[in-house]
Amino acid sequence: xxxxxxxxxxxxxxxxxxxxxxxxxxxxxxxxxxxxxxxxxxxxxxxxxxxxxxxxxxxxxxxxxxxxxxxxxxxxxxxxxxxxxxxxxxxxxxxxxxxxxxxxxxxxxxxx
Amino acid sequence: xxxxxxxxxxxxxxxxxxxxxxxxxxxxxxxxxxxxxxxxxxxxxxxxxxxxxxxxxxxxxxxxxxxxxxxxxxxxxxxxxxxxxxxxxxxxxxxxxxxxxxxxxxxxxxx
Numbered sequence: 001x002x003x004x005x006x007x008x009x010x011x012x013x014x015x016x017x018x019x020x021x022x023x024x025x026x027x028x029x030x031x032x033x034x035x036x037x038x039x040x041x042x043x044x045x046x047x048x049x050x051x052x053x054x055x056x057x058x059x060x061x062x063x064x065x066x067x068x069x070x071x072x073x074x075x076x077x078x079x080x081x082x083x084x085x086x087x088x089x090x091x092x093x094x095x096x097x098x099x100x101x102x103x104x105x106x107x108x109x110x111x112x
Numbered sequence: 113x114x115x116x117x118x119x120x121x122x123x124x125x126x127x128x129x130x131x132x133x134x135x136x137x138x139x140x141x142x143x144x145x146x147x148x149x150x151x152x153x154x155x156x157x158x159x160x161x162x163x164x165x166x167x168x169x170x171x172x173x174x175x176x177x178x179x180x181x182x183x184x185x186x187x188x189x190x191x192x193x194x195x196x197x198x199x200x201x202x203x204x205x206x207x208x209x210x211x212x213x214x215x216x217x218x219x220x221x222x223x
Binding site: 045098 | 116143145152153154155156157160170202204206211212213214215216217
């Protein structure tokens with residue numbers, strides 16, 4: 001069965017520092033993977049998506065993610081974090097029936 | 113920009129009462145979904161629909177019913193609300209080849 005694990009419930013970084021949020025997936029076959037961001041009291045917004053092809057995908061606001069089949073990972077990265085990136089980030093895998101399975105989320109705090 | 117709206121945005125219900133959460137999309141999307149989010153957890157799928165007048169069970173359907181009277185509207189019904197159903201509920205829509213677009217959520221508190 002498909003599943004997603006985000007091992008870090010909370011991550012704190014300083015503004016301007018680089019960021020990596022970890023995501024491990026379990027899926028039989030080639031996965032379609034997503035990162036969503038949830039700002040306070042708002043719905044989820046798509047940051048980026050991976051469809052089979054180039055393992056590094058670019059998203060909005062300077063985010064990128066790298067797919068690794070050997071590590072079953074899809075980590076999210078950003079070179080320089082801004083205070084407006086303070087949010088909860090969810091990794092998700094899409095099933096054969098086009099249903100999304102989400103990880104438990106990583107809450108990002110940005111320190112000045 | 114795809115648009116998914118939900119009503120109400122928040123609701124307080126009593127245990128044993130009936131609750132209806134509504135979702136409306138203006139995207140002409142075929143697929144619609146209902147998820148619940150519990151504090152500190154990701155979203156879990158309750159029900160979904162890929163065509164009007166038809167609904168499918170997701171991973172946690174117990175205690176919930178869904179209704180899709182038209183392509184644009186998808187409702188989630190709690191016939192007998194329970195304390196354990198306190199959560200934030202999200203609706204989403206999708207078309208072939210697109211990602212899911214989420215509504216702003218409904219915060220439900222059952223007392």
